[in-house]
Amino acid sequence: MIDRIVGAVVFVISVSAFWVARGYEAGFGDPLGPAVFPQMVAALAAILSLGLMLRPDPNPKTQSRPALARQVATVTVLACYVLLLEPLGFPLSTTLGTACLALLFGAGPAKATLTGAAVGVSLFVIFDRVLGLPLPFAPAFFG
Amino acid sequence: MDILTSLIGGFAVAVTPLNLALAVFGCFAGTLIGALPGLGPVNGVAILIPVAFAMKLEPGSALIMLSCIYYGCMYGGRISSIMLNIPGDEPAIMTTLDGYPMARKGQAAKALGISAVASFTGATLATLGLTFFAPLLAKAAIHFGPADYFALYVMAFATIGGVTGVNPFKTLLAAVLGLLLASVGLDPATGTARYTFGSYHLYDGFDPIVAIVGLFAVSEIIMYFESHATSGAGPAKLGRALPRLREVFEGFPAALRGSVIGFVCGVLPGAGASLGAFVSYSTEKQISDKNGTFGTGDPRGIAAPEAGNNAASGGALIPMLTLGVPGSGTTAVMLALLVSLNIQPGPLLFERQPDLVWGLIAALYLANLVLLMLNVPMVGIFTRLLSLPQWLLMPIVVMVSFIGIYSISHSSFDLFVMIGFGLLGYALRKFEISLVPVVLGLLLGADMENNLRRALSISGGDFGILLQSPIALVIYGFTALMLLFSFGIAMRRQTPPLAD
Numbered sequence: 001m002i003d004r005i006v007g008a009v010v011f012v013i014s015v016s017a018f019w020v021a022r023g024y025e026a027g028f029g030d031p032l033g034p035a036v037f038p039q040m041v042a043a044l045a046a047i048l049s050l051g052l053m054l055r056p057d058p059n060p061k062t063q064s065r066p067a068l069a070r071q072v073a074t075v076t077v078l079a080c081y082v083l084l085l086e087p088l089g090f091p092l093s094t095t096l097g098t099a100c101l102a103l104l105f106g107a108g109p110a111k112a113t114l115t116g117a118a119v120g121v122s123l124f125v126i127f128d129r130v131l132g133l134p135l136p137f138a139p140a141f142f143g
Numbered sequence: 144m145d146i147l148t149s150l151i152g153g154f155a156v157a158v159t160p161l162n163l164a165l166a167v168f169g170c171f172a173g174t175l176i177g178a179l180p181g182l183g184p185v186n187g188v189a190i191l192i193p194v195a196f197a198m199k200l201e202p203g204s205a206l207i208m209l210s211c212i213y214y215g216c217m218y219g220g221r222i223s224s225i226m227l228n229i230p231g232d233e234p235a236i237m238t239t240l241d242g243y244p245m246a247r248k249g250q251a252a253k254a255l256g257i258s259a260v261a262s263f264t265g266a267t268l269a270t271l272g273l274t275f276f277a278p279l280l281a282k283a284a285i286h287f288g289p290a291d292y293f294a295l296y297v298m299a300f301a302t303i304g305g306v307t308g309v310n311p312f313k314t315l316l317a318a319v320l321g322l323l324l325a326s327v328g329l330d331p332a333t334g335t336a337r338y339t340f341g342s343y344h345l346y347d348g349f350d351p352i353v354a355i356v357g358l359f360a361v362s363e364i365i366m367y368f369e370s371h372a373t374s375g376a377g378p379a380k381l382g383r384a385l386p387r388l389r390e391v392f393e394g395f396p397a398a399l400r401g402s403v404i405g406f407v408c409g410v411l412p413g414a415g416a417s418l419g420a421f422v423s424y425s426t427e428k429q430i431s432d433k434n435g436t437f438g439t440g441d442p443r444g445i446a447a448p449e450a451g452n453n454a455a456s457g458g459a460l461i462p463m464l465t466l467g468v469p470g471s472g473t474t475a476v477m478l479a480l481l482v483s484l485n486i487q488p489g490p491l492l493f494e495r496q497p498d499l500v501w502g503l504i505a506a507l508y509l510a511n512l513v514l515l516m517l518n519v520p521m522v523g524i525f526t527r528l529l530s531l532p533q534w535l536l537m538p539i540v541v542m543v544s545f546i547g548i549y550s551i552s553h554s555s556f557d558l559f560v561m562i563g564f565g566l567l568g569y570a571l572r573k574f575e576i577s578l579v580p581v582v583l584g585l586l587l588g589a590d591m592e593n594n595l596r597r598a599l600s601i602s603g604g605d606f607g608i609l610l611q612s613p614i615a616l617v618i619y620g621f622t623a624l625m626l627l628f629s630f631g632i633a634m635r636r637q638t639p640p641l642a643d
Contacts, residue, residue, distance in 0.1 A: 006574050010316065017323055017338070024335045030596065031604030034330040034337060037592040041322045048316040057310055057575065067368035071569075074365060075562065078541070082558040085549070094546075098538045105367075105534035115535055119542055133197050133550045 003056030007049040014045035070104055077101060090128070090135040095120030146278060153501025156203065157509055165200070165208040166506050170513045173215015178525045179536060180223040182363070183232025184216035184456070184473040185579075189359045190540060192352055192480050193547020202484040203499045207506040209480060210460070213473050214266055214507065217416070217456045218514045221258040221449055222525050226251060234416035234452035237424040241437065241444030248440055252522075256391040257442050258449040259518040261398035263511055265450030268402040269409065269457025270507045276410070277493070277500075281465040284490035289597035290608055294615035296591040298622040299468045299583060302411065311629045313576045321584020322591070324349055331589065332596060344556045351479040351586050353548055353557050354564045358578050360544040361565025364537060366572055391519070394446025397427050405451030409458020409470055416455040416471055423451025457507070464488055464500060467590070472579035479586055 017038060024035035081097035088096075099116030107115060128135045156162065176187035188209050195205040220235035225242035238258065245254040287295070300318040327338040328348025339345040404426055405419035427447035428437045437444045459470030467488040469475040481488050486496065493500050518525075548561055568578055595609075602608035610616060 002574060006576075010320070014323070020338065024330070024337060025333075030332055031599045032592075032596045034333050034335040037595065038323065038326040038337060041319055041326065041588075045316065045319040045323060048312055048319060051312045052310075052316060055310075055312065057313075070368045071365050074368075075566065078361070078545075078562050078565075079559070081545070082555050082562070085555065085558075090546075094542055098542055101538035101541060102534045105537050107532070107534035111534070115538065119539055123542055123546055127197060127546055127550065131197050132199075135546070135549075 001056070002059055004053050007052035007056070010049035011046055011053070014042045014049060018042040018046070074101065074104055077104070086136050089138045091120045091124045091137065093120075094123060146274060149278075149497055149501045150274060150505060152497065153503070153505035154508075156498050156502030157207065157505035162204055162207050162502065162506060163509070165204055166211045166510050167513055169208040169211025170215045170218075170510050170517060173212035173217075174219035174222075174514065174517055174525055175215075175528065176212070177216035177219020178222040178528060180227055180229040180529070182540070183220060183235075184213050185232070185476055186359045186363055186540075187212055187216045188473050188476045189352075189355045190544045190547065192476065193356065193544065193551055195480070196483075197547060197550040202481070202486055203496075203502050205480065205484065206477070206499065206503050209477055210503055210507060211510045211513075213456060213477065214453075214510050215514060216473075217266070217453050218259065218262045218518050219525065220452075221262065221445075222255065222522070223529060225254045225258065225445075226526055226529055234420040234448075234455070236417075237420040237448035237452075238445060240424070240448075241439070241441050244438070245440035245442075245445065250440070251526075253387075253390045253393075253442070254440075254445055255522050255526075256519060257394045258445050259515060259522070260391050261394055261401065261446040261449040262453045262518070263515045264395070264398040265402040265405055265453035265455075266457055266514075267508070267511050268399075269406050269454040270504065270511065272406050272410075272454075273457055273460055273507070274504055277461045277465050277504075280461060281490045281493040284465055287466075287490070287614060288612060289594040289601070290612050291614040291618065292594040293591060293598060293609060294618040294622075295466060295468055296587050296594070298618050298625075299587065300580065301622045302625045310575070311626070311633050313574070314580055317571065317576050317578070318580035318584045321581040321586075322588045323584075324354070324581070325585045325588025326592070331593070348589075349560065349564075349585065350483075350552075350557065351582070352483055352551070353561050354585055355476055355479055355582055356544045356548055357561035357564025358568035358571075358582065360540060361562060362568030362572060362578075364541055365565060365569045367533070367537060390442075394442040397431065397443035398446040398450035400427060400430070401447035401450035402454040405454030406458040408451070409455030410461050411470065416452040416459070419455025419458075420448040420452035424448040464492060464503075465490055468587070469583065472582070475579060475582050475586060479582070482586070 021035045021038040021042065024033065024038075077097060077100045081093060084093045084096070095116040097116075098119040099112045102112035102115045103109070124135060124137075127133045128137070157166070172191065173184075173187060176182050176190075177184065191212055192209065195208055200208065217234075220230065220232055221238045221242065224230045224235045224238040225246050228239050228243040230236045230239055242254050242258065245251070300315070325348070327345055329336055329339075329346050336346060401423035404423045405416075408419035408422055409416065411418075424444065424447050427443055431437075431443050432441070456471065456473070459474045461470070463469040463474040463478055465488075467478065469478045478488060486492070486499070545558060545561075548557055551557070571578055571581065598608050599606070610619070
């Protein structure tokens with residue numbers, strides 16, 4: 001069933017991609033133009049997704065343990081890390097990010113804090129000081 | 144003679160202190176990454192590419208470091224297969240079949256020794272093959288025109304994973320998805336913005352490296368909670384730290400056969416190391432398994448697939464360097480590196496940048512020696528790493544890949560694109576759709592389109608030109624055969640239909 005849904009989603013995407021590419025105008029002296037290749041690819045994707053709908057694989061095994069909450073939390077931590085990287089500076093945001101990830105991967109609070117601080121400081125030293133790669137250091141509100 | 148002179152020149156490049164240090168570091172880091180369960184060569188190279196950028200290395204040195212990481216990962220992959228029964232990546236699956244039973248019987252050191260020597264045999268023979276065949280193929284490939292290249296790309300997409308992949312519809316769909324992603328951005332010929340939806344950030348399209356790190360490394364993190372968190376068994380006992388010399392060579396003839404098979408599989412575009420390991424193992428089983436000992440800890444059952452997958456990785460470098468068409472997932476990632484360094488792999492690479500190519504080849508010979516030294520006497524260090532807690536390793540992997548991407552562009556947008564590709568990679572893996580064809584599509588899409596356009600402007604818009612060259616016709620013929628073969632296998636496996 002999952003394959004049929006995936007096939008249907010890809011089919012809709014490829015038909016829309018074909019439709020959007022319709023507007024790209026051909027340049028002078030370029031027989032193919034910017035539209036034809038994406039349209040060829042989109043058409044092929046549509047055909048293949050039909051194939052997937054007609055001959056789906058059996059359903060994959062359902063996952064054995066509830067992981068969704070941790071997965072959502074991990075992605076949220078990653079997104080927050082990117083948002084905070086420049087405002088908070090690299091060492092602080094990396095310490096926070098690493099500590100949260102270590103917690104999610106099963107470390108205790110003390111170990112997580114320690115890992116976070118160690119990773120935040122050592123990566124900053126390696127990349128900024130040793131490799132000479134400028135990284136934002138202090139929180140932006142300190143100026 | 145030419146080749147020998149060039150190779151000597153290559154050694155002069157490879158033994159400069161910086162390159163030598165990078166090679167040793169690459170071998171060590173590669174073995175380490177390969178040994179960690181769940182992280183294969185693709186992840187290893189993908190995570191460390193940004194680091195190579197950050198170190199502002201010369202292209203040749205960067206290539207040496209990453210190829211050594213690649214070779215190192217192939218050596219290291221066997222460690223978690225044998226000790227934990229967890230293959231680091233797909234090619235290492237075959238090594239678990241006899242490796243883990245041997246380790247359970249208390250012969251872990253012997254199994255690790257045999258597999259190290261087999262890896263060395265496979266990788267060294269493949270490097271020899273690379274030395275002698277790559278220049279020949281490069282000479283032949285000079286005669287390729289745009290239409291032939293187009294045919295070659297079609298073949299790469301049709302064959303990648305087609306033979307080993309689960310469902311050919313899914314593999315091809317993945318390739319086409321990659322091609323669609325590749326057409327995002329400004330069209331180089333006319334400057335038309337395609338699929339950018341008004342965002343200036345997307346005018347350059349998706350940077351393949353950002354996409355690759357997202358697809359492999361970030362999706363691995365998300366996937367981790369489902370796939371690896373369940374195994375409770377600790378590693379098998381190593382027993383004696385050093386195997387006896389006689390024991391180590393027990394599987395040597397099997398390793399020689401496996402090397403040849405693996406090398407051929409590696410050179411075929413798209414087939415790669417998984418096929419090399421699989422075919423070597425099954426051939427060896429047919430030749431040697433008289434008493435039904437395969438699968439219960441037979442040394443030959445370790446030697447053949449290990450030699451096979453290492454030989455295939457060396458072989459896969461040949462089409463990558465000479466044609467610009469990678470033969471495996473990891474070489475696809477390395478191709479992305481070359482493209483970002485403004486180096487166009489292809490037949491002219493051997494003429495225009497001999498130092499780069501021959502330096503790389505020479506470095507691979509040295510890498511094999513270093514890896515053999517690292518992997519026989521020092522294997523204890525790597526096996527001890529297997530008991531490092533995941534809560535320590537995983538966050539470090541994530542942070543290194545984030546800092547690497549950030550160091551290339553200093554753009555938070557790229558990091559969000561990377562997380563986006565991570566989610567896409569996770570979804571594709573959930574639906575059992577292979578990621579390598581997506582990368583290949585993203586990487587080769589622009590070249591494929593350019594060659595098509597070039598061919599059509601020669602012919603004035605007549606699509607017939609695609610079928611006029613004999614080279615292209617041979618390639619199409621081969622492609623059709625491979626497609627028929629893989630669909631044939633898939634159809635046979637699916638009857639009676641297993642619809643839901």
